[in-house]
Amino acid sequence: MKGLTALRGERRADPTRAPALELREVTKTYDGAHTVLDRVSLEVRRGSFLAIMGPSGSGKSTLLHCASGMDDPTSGEVRVGGRRLSGLNETKRTLLRRKHIGFVFQSYNLMPSLTVEENLTLPLRLSGATADGGWLGHLVERVGLAGLLDRRPAELSGGQQQRAAIARSLAARPDVLFADEPTGALDLDTAADVLDLLRELADEWEQTVVMVTHDPAAAARAHAACVVADGRIDAYLDHPTADDLAHRLTALGRR
């Protein structure tokens, strides 16, 4: 199994060094009239953990979906690891997403009939890639699933299922891991473990993480947070605190 130093070295050896994620003037309009994202620009450097917060309906999920290639912006540009994602046809976008983007959901989305091990390798098998046993072994150790690989998702706790989902999303070594309310279904202690894991992935493995959350305490575990309001980035905070974020959200609610 490869050591952590070697893994760090591999990531640093990446020649492109483009930001992990770039959004340029990204706009999303529904029915030609309803503007949900309004010229959003954002750059996330490699190894950074960014939280996205905002009132309900402000456009957080739309932003995450456009940034991760699950949806295509109406105009503007999205780049992941320097590769243009927006404007591709559905097939090309799917292929790029499988290789360079990881996604975890509040509801884990593991396949119930497959074992943990089969779940972890499923996306690689779907894209015809060969699993890197050393990397997968390292991931499994890191997320604390060694010894549970033969179980089915229903035989795991919620926290273990989310860890399996995180490991699965990292199996292809994506440029960015997107997480949509990853702790929304977990109790406080288990949520704290998952947030620690995301932070450590960023700090120790240079894994870029972009997470939508409603919880200021969860967002405060990130390196930075942006607050979305009415489809625009209202504030960008380095080293956010839960109190500051909570105050900003309350102020937005009063507008």
Ligand SMILES: Nc1ncnc2c1ncn2[C@@H]1O[C@H](COP(=O)(O)OP(=O)(O)OP(=O)(O)O)[C@@H](O)[C@H]1O
């Ligand atoms: N497919 C769609 N067609 C039309 N309007 C949509 C569509 N998807 C989202 N919207 C609208 O876009 C706006 C932003 O939605 P979005 O889900 O991005 O907000 P959010 O900040 O993630 O909200 P929440 O915190 O409640 O999940 C809302 O007004 C929503 O009704």
